[in-house]
Amino acid sequence: MKTNLFASLFLVSLFVSSCMVIKPVEVRKLDRVRTDMNVQQPSILFDVDVMNPNGFGVTLKSVDVSLGLGEKNLAGISIERHLRIPRKGTATLPVKLQPSYADLSAIAGAGLAEFLGGKKESLSIRGEIVIGKFLFRRKLRFSEQIVF
Numbered sequence: 001m002k003t004n005l006f007a008s009l010f011l012v013s014l015f016v017s018s019c020m021v022i023k024p025v026e027v028r029k030l031d032r033v034r035t036d037m038n039v040q041q042p043s044i045l046f047d048v049d050v051m052n053p054n055g056f057g058v059t060l061k062s063v064d065v066s067l068g069l070g071e072k073n074l075a076g077i078s079i080e081r082h083l084r085i086p087r088k089g090t091a092t093l094p095v096k097l098q099p100s101y102a103d104l105s106a107i108a109g110a111g112l113a114e115f116l117g118g119k120k121e122s123l124s125i126r127g128e129i130v131i132g133k134f135l136f137r138r139k140l141r142f143s144e145q146i147v148f
Contacts, residue, residue: 025058025085025131026051027142031092042104044075044097050129052085058131059084060093065127067097069106075099085131122146 028049036043044067052058060083066076075097085091107123123146130139 023053024138024140025060025129026053027129027140028090030125030144041098042101044099046095046125048093048095048127049090050085050093051090052087054133055087056133057084057086057089058133060091061130061132061137063093063095063127063129065095065097065125067099068124068126069103070122072106074103074106 028051031047031049033044033046036045048063048065050060060081062081063079064076065079067074077095077097079093079095081093083091083093125144125146126142128139128141130137132138
């Protein structure tokens with residue numbers, strides 16, 4: 001009797017969960033971009049505001065972020081962090097990238113070339129967010145271009 005009840009509950013939960021659609025979370029903005037010029041290791045810090053449009057809470061499982069100049073990848077980070085995003089709510093994920101001084105000088109050089117010669121360069125922040133609810137996971141990509 002208990003086995004049949006357990007099997008029935010399992011099948012009903014499987015059926016209901018298969019009908020559930022996880023809408024993609026939205027990266028609303030990259031906010032508070034700042035630098036920390038430490039003597040040992042420079043850092044670029046920013047906050048990623050993530051909004052959950054679903055009627056239920058989801059968990060942010062992992063985040064991969066990379067910083068690039070043109071086609072060159074300057075720095076990247078992978079964050080394995082479980083951050084709960086409430087239903088119809090937002091959460092802020094702080095990100096810290098640590099490029100080398102050579103990479104930062106390439107960014108400064110691109111900015112100076114644009115100022116003096118009119119050559120346009122773009123700084124890009126790209127990444128992937130993995131969200132989950134119970135057993136279900138979804139990967140979402142985001143990208144932001146800064147032209148200077």
